[in-house]
Amino acid sequence: MGVTKTELFTDVQNHIAIAAKAFAHPARVAIIQYLLKSNVCINGDLVQELGLAQATISQHLRELKDIGIIQGTIEGSRISYCINPERWAEIKNQFNEIFNQFASPSSGDCC
Amino acid sequence: MGVTKTELFTDVQNHIAIAAKAFAHPARVAIIQYLLKSNVCINGDLVQELGLAQATISQHLRELKDIGIIQGTIEGSRISYCINPERWAEIKNQFNEIFNQFASPSSGDCC
């Protein structure tokens, strides 16, 4: 069907899934990495950096913005994007909480 | 197109995207959480736990197995799944590396 049965899952599970989608496409990872490097926000020179069409980049930016992990401010005819610190911390914490829940078993504890 | 242009991106970017997909669906998050809780591996009582059809669960398990984040061993007619410690650590480190690359700007550093 392609349609996720969100009603079967907890809010936390759904939220984690949405946050994970920010990283679930290499183009979006590339955009995030670019933003991490050039801390000084950016605009659409991502089109140069990645080899994708302008419309495609714009679409990925919108997804990242919808997830909330980035934010954009209008600067004349350009738009400066940057990481949203609060949302970043939130997502980071959500993932860390999961990652830290697993303690490697001493030995043949498991399969 | 629905087809990702993987050749445009670095190996790291592609690998992160693949790993993120493990968490990019609430059912898979639920499966991982269930595995974290009942440390003692499990089988397909996920079908009871989540409200999805057996075939659907099986499919998500295969995806998680393909990503490598879980592993399964045959135990008679059942299959015990558990988290793959090495792969788990690998993914955890990959994400932490990204998450730690961002230092919240002192003030109006950005947009």
Place this chain on the structure above:
DNA sequence: TTATTATATTGCAATATTACGATTAATATT
């Protein structure tokens, strides 16, 4: 052997995602 149980696989149908060209809207430049 014949059932039963547990899980994987196959084959769909429906929806989502990825990508891009074309268009639009808004600001900049001349």
Place this chain on the structure above:
DNA sequence: AATATTAATCGTAATATTGCAATATAATAA
């Protein structure tokens, strides 16, 4: 004002994902 630049949006095509019923496979139980 006329034109260029920038980026969002629309429409569309191709592929991927989600979900399930039905079937297949494998091990166990009767």
